[in-house]
Amino acid sequence: MSMPQSVRNWFSSKFACHIYSFLVILVIAIACYFYDKDLFGSLPKTVGSVSAFLTVYGVIFALIELVRTRTAAELAEQRVTEVVQVVEDLITAREITECQIAVESALDGISRNEDISARYVVKIIRLYSQVFPDAMLDEQSPHRSNRSILETYRYVKRVSDKSKGPVQTQKALMSISGHLAEMQGHTKRGKENAQ
Structure with missing residues (x-):
């Protein structure tokens, strides 16, 4: 079952950058797990590692939204x-x-x-x-x-x-x-x- 075109356009236009950045951070986290198992050795280390990766994702999320806001402001100024x-x-x-x-x-x-x-x-x-x-x-x-x-x-x-x-x-x-x-x-x- 495929998604309707309007849903795909809405999903890809609004969230594509966020999903791609989340997937990149997830791949990096998985690679780090296989490279250094000590990052996820105990509960405190696991929570610290996950929160570090989520923090990086949060910063990337904020930068993406900052770029979108700037683009919207420039478009509004042009209008x-x-x-x-x-x-x-x-x-x-x-x-x-x-x-x-x-x-x-x-x-x-x-x-x-x-x-x-x-x-x-x-x-x-x-x-x-x-x-x-x-x-x-x-x-x-x-x-x-x-x-x-x-x-x-x-x-x-x-x-x-x-x-x-x-x-x-x-x-x-x-x-x-x-x-x-x-x-x-x-x-x-x-x-x-x-x-």
Whole structure:
């Protein structure tokens, strides 16, 4: 009569190392008995020898469990890292979407020759800076240039003529929209490649 496959898998995966180590210790104990019968000559010597072999087996058992625990901890850490990455991607996707909505609203206002609400300007600057933090550190990046144009929007609107400010702002907003779409594409492509 053979064991079912599920029982064999469970038995071999969980206890194989322990059984193999016990069998090795048992073989060593039997070999010691045949090699030096004095180890098992009297009751105190037999109890001492058996307890010594059991102690060695206990140490081996503990080492096996230590390795298993470490492996489980590493696997758990890997899964947590994957979950954190997914959450960060979701947050980035939300920020991109919110920023795109604000950019579209601002472009809509420019096309109707209306002022862009300060609330939208601030929201675009904040979200755009959060989505591209590294690019904002580079003084030569187009991301930083676009942010600078938006930061000076109210000032340019008051000082210069009406035609130059909106055109420059509109170009910056179109560029921002393109950057956001590109980032969203990279995020989506990264998820598809991971699957």
